[in-house]
Amino acid sequence: xxxxxxxxxxRREMLDAVGVPSIETLFESIPEQFRLxxxxxxxxAMSEQEIIEYFRARSSENSVGYTSFLGAGVYNHLRSVVTxxxxxxxxxxxxxxxxxxxxxxxxxxxxxxxxxxxxxLTGMEVANASMWDGSTATTEAVLMAERxxxxxxxxxxxxxxxxxxxxxDTYTRNLGLRIDEIGFTGSGQVDATRLENALTSETAxxxxxxxxxxxxxxxxxxxxxxxxxKGALLVVSISEGVSLGAVRPPAEADIxxxxxxxxxxxxxxxxxxAGVIATRDKFxxxxxxxxxxxxxxxxxxxxxxxxxxxxxQHIRREKATSxxxxxxxxxxxxxxxxxxxxGKEGLxxxxxxxxxxxxxxLDALEKIRGVxxxxxxxxxxxxxxxxxxxxxxxNAELLKHKIIGPLPVGSYxxxxxxxxxxxxxxxxxxxxxxxxxxxxxDILSKPI
Amino acid sequence: MKTExxxxxxxxxxxxxxxxxxEGLIFxxxxxxxxxxxxxxxxxxxxxxxxxxxxxxxxxxIEGFPEVSEIEVVRHFTRLxxxxxxxxxxxxxxxxxxxxxxxxxxxxxxRLEGIATEHPYQPQELSQGCLKILQxxxxxxxxxxxxxxxTLEPAAGAQGELTGLLLIRAYLEDTQGHPRKVVxxxxxxxxxxPATAVIAGYDVQNVPSDERGQIDIARLKExxxxxxxxxxxxNPSTLGVFEQNIAEAAHILHxxxxxxxxxxxxxxxxxxxxxxxxxxxxxxHLNLHKTFSTPHGGGGPGAGPVMVKQLLExxxxxxxxxxxxxxxxxxxxxxxxxxxVRAFGGNFGxxxxxxxxxxxxxxxxxxxxxxxxxxxNYIRKKLEDVFDLPFNSPSMHEVVFSDAxxxxxxxxxxxxxxxxxxxxxxxxxxxxxxIVPGAMMIEPTESESKQECxxxxxxxxxxxxxxxxxxxxxxxxxxxxKVGRLDEVGAARKPVLRWKPKPKAL
Numbered sequence: 035x036x037x038x039x040x041x042x043x044x045r046r047e048m049l050d051a052v053g054v055p056s057i058e059t060l061f062e063s064i065p066e067q068f069r070l071x072x073x074x075x076x077x078x079a080m081s082e083q084e085i086i087e088y089f090r091a092r093s094s095e096n097s098v099g100y101t102s103f104l105g106a107g108v109y110n111h112l113r114s115v116v117t118x119x120x121x122x123x124x125x126x127x128x129x130x131x132x133x134x135x136x137x138x139x140x141x142x143x144x145x146x147x148x149x150x151x152x153x154x155l156t157g158m159e160v161a162n163a164s165m166w167d168g169s170t171a172t173t174e175a176v177l178m179a180e181r182x183x184x185x186x187x188x189x190x191x192x193x194x195x196x197x198x199x200x201x202x203d204t205y206t207r208n209l210g211l212r213i214d215e216i217g218f219t220g221s222g223q224v225d226a227t228r229l230e231n232a233l234t235s236e237t238a239x240x241x242x243x244x245x246x247x248x249x250x251x252x253x254x255x256x257x258x259x260x261x262x263x264k265g266a267l268l269v270v271s272i273s274e275g276v277s278l279g280a281v282r283p284p285a286e287a288d289i290x291x292x293x294x295x296x297x298x299x300x301x302x303x304x305x306x307x308a309g310v311i312a313t314r315d316k317f318x319x320x321x322x323x324x325x326x327x328x329x330x331x332x333x334x335x336x337x338x339x340x341x342x343x344x345x346x347q348h349i350r351r352e353k354a355t356s357x358x359x360x361x362x363x364x365x366x367x368x369x370x371x372x373x374x375x376x377g378k379e380g381l382x383x384x385x386x387x388x389x390x391x392x393x394x395x396l397d398a399l400e401k402i403r404g405v406x407x408x409x410x411x412x413x414x415x416x417x418x419x420x421x422x423x424x425x426x427x428x429n430a431e432l433l434k435h436k437i438i439g440p441l442p443v444g445s446y447x448x449x450x451x452x453x454x455x456x457x458x459x460x461x462x463x464x465x466x467x468x469x470x471x472x473x474x475x476d477i478l479s480k481p482i
Numbered sequence: 483m484k485t486e487x488x489x490x491x492x493x494x495x496x497x498x499x500x501x502x503x504x505e506g507l508i509f510x511x512x513x514x515x516x517x518x519x520x521x522x523x524x525x526x527x528x529x530x531x532x533x534x535x536x537x538x539x540x541x542x543x544i545e546g547f548p549e550v551s552e553i554e555v556v557r558h559f560t561r562l563x564x565x566x567x568x569x570x571x572x573x574x575x576x577x578x579x580x581x582x583x584x585x586x587x588x589x590x591x592x593r594l595e596g597i598a599t600e601h602p603y604q605p606q607e608l609s610q611g612c613l614k615i616l617q618x619x620x621x622x623x624x625x626x627x628x629x630x631x632x633t634l635e636p637a638a639g640a641q642g643e644l645t646g647l648l649l650i651r652a653y654l655e656d657t658q659g660h661p662r663k664v665v666x667x668x669x670x671x672x673x674x675x676p677a678t679a680v681i682a683g684y685d686v687q688n689v690p691s692d693e694r695g696q697i698d699i700a701r702l703k704e705x706x707x708x709x710x711x712x713x714x715x716x717n718p719s720t721l722g723v724f725e726q727n728i729a730e731a732a733h734i735l736h737x738x739x740x741x742x743x744x745x746x747x748x749x750x751x752x753x754x755x756x757x758x759x760x761x762x763x764x765x766x767h768l769n770l771h772k773t774f775s776t777p778h779g780g781g782g783p784g785a786g787p788v789m790v791k792q793l794l795e796x797x798x799x800x801x802x803x804x805x806x807x808x809x810x811x812x813x814x815x816x817x818x819x820x821x822x823v824r825a826f827g828g829n830f831g832x833x834x835x836x837x838x839x840x841x842x843x844x845x846x847x848x849x850x851x852x853x854x855x856x857x858x859n860y861i862r863k864k865l866e867d868v869f870d871l872p873f874n875s876p877s878m879h880e881v882v883f884s885d886a887x888x889x890x891x892x893x894x895x896x897x898x899x900x901x902x903x904x905x906x907x908x909x910x911x912x913x914x915x916x917i918v919p920g921a922m923m924i925e926p927t928e929s930e931s932k933q934e935c936x937x938x939x940x941x942x943x944x945x946x947x948x949x950x951x952x953x954x955x956x957x958x959x960x961x962x963x964k965v966g967r968l969d970e971v972g973a974a975r976k977p978v979l980r981w982k983p984k985p986k987a988l
Contacts, residue, residue, distance in 0.1 A: 035846055037583050037775075038853055039931035045853070048860045048932060057852045060859055061755055063724040063876040068756045070848075074625050077618075079844030082587045088841060089834070093596025095611030097604050104601045107825060114519055116556060118593070121779075124570030125563035128584050131781040134909050135970075136900070136963040140562035141780040147508055150980040154544050160979045164782070166637035169825035177681075197825040204799070204821035205644075208651060208661070208683030251539050280531045282541040302592075303612045304602035304826030305637065306783035318977065324781065329973035337965035341973040347640070347677035348914075352686045357677035360638040360771060364779025374508050374555050375519040378547040387524050389534045394526035412535050429605075438604055464525040 035079070101466050102438040103395075105416045105457020106247065107168065107195050107273045108304070109296045111384075112461060117298050117371045121364055131363070132326075135339045141363070142338035145326035148310075148370040155275065155373075156290040157283030158312035162323035164366040165358065168293025169201040171309030172241070172271040174322045174356055175291040176202060178311070179239035179267040180211060181320050181355070187212045187236045189266075191224040193246035195273060196446045202241075211238075222250030222409030222418070230260050237266040244270060244284065245277055248443075248455065249416025250409055258286030276459075277414040279385025289313045298372025299365055308365035319345060322356030387460040388415040391467070395458040398471035402478060408443075408453050416457045418443055418450075423482060425454040431477045437470050505561040508548045509981045518552040546983040565964050566780075567908045573930050573938055575861075577880045577911040577923025578672070578720055580750045580772035585842065588775065588835035597834060602826040606811045612830065613810035616803055619837040620787075623768065626840075626847070627746075628757025629789035633798050635828045639747060640674040642767025642786025643714070645799060647682035648820045649765055649790060650712045650741050652797040656818060658739060662711035668697055670720045670915040675745060684711060691917055695721045695873040697731055706738050716745040717758070720915040721873055722858065722880035722925070724751075732762025741765065746789075749773040750927065751855060751879035754848030758789075765790045774836035785832040799823045853928035854879040857935055861926055864939040868946040872918050880925035884918050893949040893956045895920045900967065901948065901959035905941035 040048075045057075054060060061069060080088065102110065121127060125140060132138030132145070145163045152161035165171035176188055188206075190199065192215050206213065216229045224242055233240070240261040244252040254270070261268045267288035272278070275296045284290055294308035295301075313321055319342065327341035347354040376384060392415040399405050404422035419440065421428060429439040440454025458467065532540045550558070567574075574581035592598060600612055616634055623632065636642040651661040665679040668689045676686045687705065692698040697715065706713075713735055717725045725731070732742045744758050744766035750773045752758070758766050770776045771784030778784075790798065800819045801812035812827065843850060855878050862871070862881040870886035885895040899909030899922070911923035926935060948956050960966065 035843065035849055037585060037842065038849060038928055039934075040853060044932045045856065048856055048935075052856070052859045052863045054859075057856060060852075060855050060876070060878075063726070063878065064756050065726065065729065065761075068729075068761050070755060070757065073845035073848065074754055076622055076625055076844050076847065077841060079846050080841045082842075085587050085838050085841050086591060089591035089594055089597060089615075089838070092611035092615055093594045095614070096596045096600050097608040098596040098599070100604075100608065102601055102604060104603050106603055108601055108603070110601075112521065116518075116552060120556065120559045120563070122589060123560070123563045125566040125568045126559075127589070127777045127779055128569035129566045129780045130574055130576065130579065130581060130778050130908065134567075134899070134903070135968050136960050136965055137565075137567040137903055137908065138780075139964055140564065140566035143505075143507070143562055143565075144559070144780075146979075146981070150507075150509065151547070153980050154547055166641065166783075167824055167826075169822075170637065170641070195825065197822060200822040201824055204648065204823055205681070207821075208648075209681070251535070253538070278541070278544075280541055281535060281539055300593075300598040300831070301601045302598050303600040303609070303830040305824075305829040306785075306831050318979070325977070325979055327973040328978040329969045331966040331968050333966060335965050337968045339968045339970050339973050341970065341977060341979075343974075347673035349673070350677070351673045352676035352680045354673070354677040357640040357644060357674050357681055358638070359640050359672075359674050360769075360778075360784040361782040362637075363781030363783070364777065365783055367780065371555065371559055374548045374550060374558070375552065377512075377517045377519070377549045378543055379515070379517050379549070380519045380521070381547065382543060383521055386528065386531055387521060389531055390524055390526050390529045393529055393534065412539050414535075433605065433608075438601075438608070441603055460521060467526070 097438065100436045100438050103440050103456050103458065103470065104438060106441045106455055108301050109274055109457065110301065110459055110461045111276060111296050113298050114375050116375060117368050120371050121368050126364065126367060132340060135337065139337060142326045144367050144370055146328065146338050148366050149326060151370060151373050152310050152312050155278045155283065156292060156312045157285035158290050159315045160318050161310055161312035162321055162325055164362040165309035165311055165323055166362060167305065167307045167309045168271060168273050168291060169198040171291035171311050172198050173202045173205045175269045175289040175311055176239055176241060178289060178320050178322065179269055182317055183238040183267060185236050185238035186210055187214065187234065188239050188241060189214050189216055189229060189232045189237055190241040191243065191246065192217045193224060193248055194241060194243045194271060195247045198271060220409065221411035222248045223252050223411045226256060226260065233260065233264040233266060235264060237264055239267045239269045241269045241271065244272060245274055245414045245416060248409055248418045249413045250411035251281060251413065254284045254286050274414060276385055276388060279381040280389060281414060294369040297369040299368060306362055306365050308362040308369050320355055321345065323358055323361060384460060391460060391462055392417065392458040395456060395467045398467060402471065402475045404478065415459055416455060418453050418455050421452050421454065422478065424452060428474060428477055432473055435473045437473060505558060507981050508550060508558055509546060511554055511558065512549040514549055516549045516551050518550055518555050572906055573926060573934050574908040575910040575924045575926055575938060577925045578747050580925060580927055582775055582927040583929040584775055584777040585839060588838040591838050592831045592834045610810055613803065615834060615837055617810060619833055622840045623787060623789060626753055627766065627789045628759025630792045631795045632787055632789040634787045634833055635799050635823050636786040636788060637824055637829050638782065638784045639767055639769040639786040640678060641823060642788045643674055643678040643745065644681055645788045645823050646743050646765045646767055647678060649794045649797045650743065651682060652818065652820050653794055654711055663709045665711055666713040668715060670917045671714065671716060672720065672745060672747065675714045689713065694875050695719065695723060695917065696725055697727060699727045699730055702731060702734055706734050706740060708738065710738065710740045712741045712743050714743045714745060716748055718748045718751045718878045721882050722877045723875040724878055729761045747772060748879065751851065753851045755851050765794055770832055770836040775839040776832045776835040783829050783832055785829045801827055850928045857926040857928065857930050860935055861924060861939060865942055868943055869922065880923060882918055883922040885920035885922060888946065888949040889920060891949055891953040893953045895922050897956045897959065898945055901945045901956045902941060903960040904962045907938060907941060
């Protein structure tokens with residue numbers, strides 16, 4: 035087998051050196067009744083070419099050739115080939131967690147740079163080396179707020195991504211945390227009056243997402259003021275990080291939980307992505323996840339190490355801030371490289387293109403009779419549109435045009451039927467946007 | 483004329499594997515106006531962000547954000563990469579990490595258009611390829627583990643552990659009316675086990691090991707009662723030894739209405755040889771970035787699928803994979819589900835790689851397991867005369883020595899590990915499991931040739947000799963790397979966790 039670097043005679047030599055007649059002897063510590071007598075029933079071994087053919091066949095059974103207007107937490111953005119060329123270097127791809135700092139300086143310095151970039155983007159003071167994704171990062175941020183305040187109630191905006199909310203529920207159900215949900219107004223933003231009324235001296239955190247699930251931006255300064263007035267922390271979840279190229283960061287937040295997928299990670303049917311938690315320096319000791327810190331060696335040479343490990347599971351075990359061990363390191367490296375490639379001007383321009391394309395698409399849609407935007411608040415590259423008929427039916431027709439239409443919002447919010455969530459990024463050409471609008475006009479012009 | 487002496491402390495050193503350039507941080511290399519990526523021109527009317535968003539929401543430039551050219555990005559990260567050790571360079575004898583070869587075909591197929599490009603919310607009828615991949619992987623994993631069903635959603639082993647415990651909790655609440663209070667965890671367990679139990683809402687109680695380093699069955703009988711929800715066990719244990727009494731332990735737990743959770747981190751000793759489902763395990767996780775070759779990438783991503791016996795199937799997280807009339811779909815409705823453990827279904831790209839690995843081996847996966855166990859036993863045989871072996875039990879895929887003999891000269895496991903770096907190897911796992919003071923946990927995996935194993939043995943024997951004759955050399959290792967031992971105490975006392983721009987001169 036091509037992955038096994040031993041010949042039959044070498045195996046024999048080694049068995050002799052160990053002093054056993056056969057390999058079976060080395061499995062005698064397994065009680066006999068549990069030792070398998072026959073090979074497993076698995077598909078026959080494949081050559082490299084057969085493996086490629088298998089996956090090529092699967093790839094042709096998916097959505098190649100379709101134009102998609104989906105966002106909702108996973109975004110199509112341009113990716114440079116340079117990123118893959120670098121992360122595929124064996125020294126990055128096949129390296130281990132940098133516990134042995136002397137031979138992991140590449141990984142550690144890259145993590146340090148990643149932590150810096152995340153602070154610069156979010157306006158926070160310190161960031162970690164990655165969490166599994168935006169949904170678990172948001173959940174861990176809430177648990178962190180609970181630890182910091184010693185309080186056990188959380189007020190969550192209903193406009194938080196529904197799947198993020200489900201993950202939060204799964205994690206906190208057994209921990210005595212009470213979650214109160216606050217709805218949204220016609221602007222699409224969280225109802226600040228209701229939120230204020232829901233805050234008590236037992237509230238650990240206010241949780242909002244911005245841009246939220248509907249693509250609408252939340253008002254950070256006023257939300258922070260409301261939370262802080264009651265001694266609660268403001269937790270901000272961000273799933274479309276490119277927005278930070280044009281939108282002011284949530285500098286008033288106490289903890290930011292961000293999804294980094296927009297920065298150079300392929301959609302890849304749901305993962306792997308890269309979450310991150312960023313916060314204020316004073317909260318760092320309650321922060322989950324790995325942290326790379328700057329230090330010096332015995333000769334005064336600058337180097338980097340994993341630090342503040344007493345927060346983590348391998349040191350503190352049941353008293354750890356989180357159980358996280360393996361994180362999303364290589365994805366975070368890809369995010370790092372992607373952001374360096376974009377740079378200050380590139381990110382700004384990218385965000386501006388998103389603003390332009392989304393508004394062009396909304397304009398085109400609103401020119402269709404009976405079609406209008408559902409919310410009034412400011413938005414980045416996602417918006418909800420109200421249609422005169424079922425989005426599922428419109429989408430079924432759009433598929434015939436090889437267009438994957440907006441996400442039916444009614445699937446998540448039962449009172450918001452006939453509404454679709456569009457995402458339009460820099461990757462969508464004008465021609466495709468116009469083709470989509472023309473197709474929808476055509477579909478709506480026909481009787482049901 | 484005196485020639486200039488090059489002292490060992492000079493900042494620029496030429497060393498074996500690592501190109502020692504004093505490459506700074508990317509921010510230190512930035513200069514205004516440089517950029518590395520150009521976007522295609524905008525084909526719709528431009529908008530002014532300030533107008534589009536309003537003054538309250540718009541942002542100025544990000545201060546200190548990198549400004550470099552493409553070649554500078556390439557050089558920067560290429561140089562950084564040369565300071566890393568990697569599997570592609572040589573052995574990582576890290577116990578319980580299973581640092582095996584990361585096949586490149588896995589990388590290729592994960593990047594195919596139609597695989598890498600798919601959105602988790604696209605129509606199911608346009609996702610049959612992805613769903614078939616999930617189905618086949620699940621079938622292979624149930625076959626390998628001897629379990630009945632499972633979920634591919636968890637993002638890592640630790641998340642798999644949490645999922646597993648939440649399943650146990652849901653089952654107990656549903657069938658017995660209450661979740662019980664305690665999870666039993668051996669003192670040799672990985673730190674994620676107790677950390678996870680706490681998040682699942684349980685108290686942790688330690689199960690001691692007996693004099694052979696195995697679960698103390700006599701003690702277990704005493705402590706299992708109606709308060710115990712489950713025991714979490716790693717098998718083979720973190721000593722690399724098969725738990726002889728695992729079936730009896732399962733029986734004791736089941737008699738009391740409790741369940742057995744297996745941490746599958748050491749599955750590399752079992753695949754194709756024995757199946758956890760056969761020896762009484764009710765629920766377990768797998769580490770795809772260990773046993774199934776998906777790359778560690780400097781710390782992740784991984785995946786921690788959870789495999790269950792039928793009794794836990796009703797509680798599996800959503801979404802679940804269903805088949806109807808030859809069409810696959812992901813279903814979000816499941817009456818007794820514990821809910822969702824992460825958004826969007828799972829680390830699909832990692833799952834693709836694990837399937838590619840499994841397809842490469844087929845039933846021949848047993849050979850990989852045999853080679854892994856042979857390598858570990860070969861190394862054990864060649865080192866047991868120079869290093870202390872705290873437990874004499876047969877090793878499977880990893881062996882645990884201790885530094886007891888070398889300690890007499892003041893040389894400990896960390897020192898030996900650091901000296902191993904000078905010989906061109908990554909250290910083994912130091913100081914774990916906790917039940918072995920001064921532990922040296924060595925797992926070569928099946929990816930190591932006889933030559934590499936011999937080189938490792940030679941290096942370790944040489945270090946043992948140095949520990950006896952020149953201990954200071956070992957205690958101050960490594961000597962050949964870009965940086966020497968770093969001040970970790972200082973790093974924690976005064977944390978510097980990000981770069982900051984220098985304050986502008988007034």
